[in-house]
Amino acid sequence: QQQVKQSPQSLIVQKGGISIINCAYENTAFDYFPWYQQFPGKGPALLIAIRPDVSEKKEGRFTISFNKSAKQFSLHIMDSQPGDSATYFCAASIGVNNAGNMLTFGGGTRLMVKP
Amino acid sequence: GAGVSQSPRYKVAKRGQDVALRCDPISGHVSLFWYQQALGQGPEFLTYFQNEAQLDKSGLPSDRFFAERPEGSVSTLKIQRTQQEDSAVYLCASTPGSGRGDTGELFFGEGSRLTVL
Numbered sequence: 001q002q003q004v005k006q007s008p009q010s011l012i013v014q015k016g017g018i019s020i021i022n023c024a025y026e027n028t029a030f031d032y033f034p035w036y037q038q039f040p041g042k043g044p045a046l047l048i049a050i051r052p053d054v055s056e057k058k059e060g061r062f063t064i065s066f067n068k069s070a071k072q073f074s075l076h077i078m079d080s081q082p083g084d085s086a087t088y089f090c091a092a093s094i095g096v097n098n099a100g101n102m103l104t105f106g107g108g109t110r111l112m113v114k115p
Numbered sequence: 116g117a118g119v120s121q122s123p124r125y126k127v128a129k130r131g132q133d134v135a136l137r138c139d140p141i142s143g144h145v146s147l148f149w150y151q152q153a154l155g156q157g158p159e160f161l162t163y164f165q166n167e168a169q170l171d172k173s174g175l176p177s178d179r180f181f182a183e184r185p186e187g188s189v190s191t192l193k194i195q196r197t198q199q200e201d202s203a204v205y206l207c208a209s210t211p212g213s214g215r216g217d218t219g220e221l222f223f224g225e226g227s228r229l230t231v232l
Contacts, residue, residue: 004157006157043206105157
């Protein structure tokens with residue numbers, strides 16, 4: 001059972017544009033929602049994360065929007081740059097500091113930002 | 116300081132061979148995770164250690180997969196009698212652990228890419 005569904009699978013955006021990636025989850029016990037960025041040949045690296053007690057979190061050009069009632073959250077990349085070209089994964093877990101921090105990942109979105 | 120180190124970075128095995136993948140977590144990190152990432156997919160949880168104790172191995176796909184962390188630091192993921200469906204990138208991640216400034220961020224290594232022919 002895929003507990004976190006991510007879309008689109010791939011995305012092409014012009015430099016300076018806005019990249020939007022969406023995720024939906026099923027397990028209402030999830031309470032920690034990070035986004036990871038992965039470059040080819042590298043491991044995923046945390047980009048930004050949100051808890052369900054807020055509806056939005058912004059860090060620089062990256063914003064997470066969270067809709068608890070719809071069980072959806074999204075990543076917005078403003079002023080997208082060619083250096084943002086990577087694969088992005090949403091994820092979810094039950095608790096942050098409990099034993100495990102076991103993350104359930106979405107299937108990934110391959111973003112290409114054209115110069 | 117050094118990040119999570121994994122070796123080998125690339126491994127080609129013939130079907131039926133045993134393989135061992137090593138993970139050196141960030142020094143002092145208590146929690147260690149193994150994930151499997153198939154081509155074009157998101158990482159999938161395999162197993163979790165807190166120090167030397169394997170607290171969750173629910174993601175191991177079969178009894179051919181075995182992980183250990185005998186001294187609470189370096190971990191080894193062993194796959195016996197490899198099959199073609201085992202071909203994937205195996206990612207190791209570590210965190211400081213609960214009560215040690217753990218923010219929930221997983222620090223991943225670059226992975227070991229296993230190809231089974």
